[in-house]
Amino acid sequence: MYHEFFAQMRKQLAQLGTWLDAAAAHARANDIDPAELLQLRLAPDQFPFVRQVQISCDTLKLAASRLAGKEAPSHPDTETSLDELHARVRTVLAYLDQFTPHDFADAAHRVISQPRWEGKVMSGADYFREHALPNFYFHLTHSYALLRHRGVPLGKRDYLGPLSLHLP
Amino acid sequence: MYHEFFAQMRKQLAQLGTWLDAAAAHARANDIDPAELLQLRLAPDQFPFVRQVQISCDTLKLAASRLAGKEAPSHPDTETSLDELHARVRTVLAYLDQFTPHDFADAAHRVISQPRWEGKVMSGADYFREHALPNFYFHLTHSYALLRHRGVPLGKRDYLGPLSLHLP
Numbered sequence: 633m634y635h636e637f638f639a640q641m642r643k644q645l646a647q648l649g650t651w652l653d654a655a656a657a658h659a660r661a662n663d664i665d666p667a668e669l670l671q672l673r674l675a676p677d678q679f680p681f682v683r684q685v686q687i688s689c690d691t692l693k694l695a696a697s698r699l700a701g702k703e704a705p706s707h708p709d710t711e712t713s714l715d716e717l718h719a720r721v722r723t724v725l726a727y728l729d730q731f732t733p734h735d736f737a738d739a740a741h742r743v744i745s746q747p748r749w750e751g752k753v754m755s756g757a758d759y760f761r762e763h764a765l766p767n768f769y770f771h772l773t774h775s776y777a778l779l780r781h782r783g784v785p786l787g788k789r790d791y792l793g794p795l796s797l798h799l800p
Numbered sequence: 801m802y803h804e805f806f807a808q809m810r811k812q813l814a815q816l817g818t819w820l821d822a823a824a825a826h827a828r829a830n831d832i833d834p835a836e837l838l839q840l841r842l843a844p845d846q847f848p849f850v851r852q853v854q855i856s857c858d859t860l861k862l863a864a865s866r867l868a869g870k871e872a873p874s875h876p877d878t879e880t881s882l883d884e885l886h887a888r889v890r891t892v893l894a895y896l897d898q899f900t901p902h903d904f905a906d907a908a909h910r911v912i913s914q915p916r917w918e919g920k921v922m923s924g925a926d927y928f929r930e931h932a933l934p935n936f937y938f939h940l941t942h943s944y945a946l947l948r949h950r951g952v953p954l955g956k957r958d959y960l961g962p963l964s965l966h967l968p
Contacts, residue, residue, distance in 0.1 A: 633801060636925075636929060637929060640929045640930060640934070644934065674842075674945055674948055674949040675948045675949055675951070678948060743968060745968070749965055751967070751968070752965040752966060752967060752968075753965070753966065753967070753968045754963065754964055754965055754966075755964070757804075758963070758964040761804060761805060761808045762808060762960065762963050762964060763960065763963060766808070766812065766937065766959070766960055767956075767960070769934065769937035769938070769941060770937070770941050770944075770956075770959060773937060773938050773941035773942065773945070774941065774945060776938075777842055777941070777942060777945050780842055780843040780846060781842040781843055783843070788935075788938075791934070791938060792930065792931065792934055792935070795922065795926070795930050795931060796922055796923070796926040796930060797917055797920040797921070797922055798920060798921065798922075799919070799920060799921075800911065800913070800919070800920075800921045
């Protein structure tokens with residue numbers, strides 16, 4: 633089940649890659665400086681677009697590595713363009729492709745800790761459901777909402793990606 | 801596992817209830833007409849706040865009922881105030897409280913259809929992971945983002961709700 637949920641989130645992170653291309657095309661067509669898009673924010677004390685994308689990447693990368701008991705690769709937050717952000721997304725997609733269902737065999741019972749939890753811990757099952765998954769969707773959706781707010785033409789299909797629909 | 805994910809989403813829908821109270825307090829303190837908050841939107845062709853909340857409610861209600869093979873109660877979209885929206889949230893929370901893990905025993909293999917899928921179907925497992933859960937978080941996060949955009953003081957803890965942290 634973890635591997636399937638990661639495949640789902642991986643699919644939606646790949647969709648975010650396509651939003652970055654749509655944002656670049658929108659900027660070209662409307663004489664918008666792409667650097668302005670990276671600094672978009674919905675509230676003065678919320679993270680700007682560039683951080684929303686970086687955190688979407690990191691939330692997914694760290695959730696997979698923590699639940700599999702692996703060391704995650706470090707990705708410094710140095711992106712200054714939409715292309716560089718797309719490269720960051722591709723790096724995380726490739727990292728996620730290395731995981732197999734077997735990697736998550738012990739995920740539910742791992743002990744997860746984070747510095748900000750001040751010595752407390754969560755089980756892998758609780759961490760995934762209460763923290764990693766909702767946070768991933770929080771930052772993914774904020775990335776989407778920021779682009780929509782600035783006029784980038786995106787719709788629900790761009791968010792969800794292809795569905796496993798079939799004839800009955 | 802379905803019952804646990806629904807408990808998580810129920811918890812976050814209850815958090816949305818607290819955001820509505822924070823929005824009402826913010827409106828009172830800043831001489832904002834609460835009716836204006838209901839019509840907030842981030843893009844001209846996106847749904848306004850009132851619809852984001854209603855769809856958050858419906859996505860969760862319908863996902864639970866479809867995956868359990870039950871008939872969902874009908875909730876017409878007639879809310880015209882923050883209080884009425886909060887009442888709608890409470891109604892859905894109470895509805896979700898009736899479900900037991902046993903109700904979802906056959907969830908993964910149910911055949912799910914929707915009018916907009918034009919005769920195609922999804923398995924319950926695919927529907928939950930690819931459609932219901934991402935859509936719930938999409939509309940929940942848009943509800944949050946709209947309030948943050950209008951200055952309502954909310955933070956990540958208000959989004960996630962209480963976490964199952966414990967001492968190691």
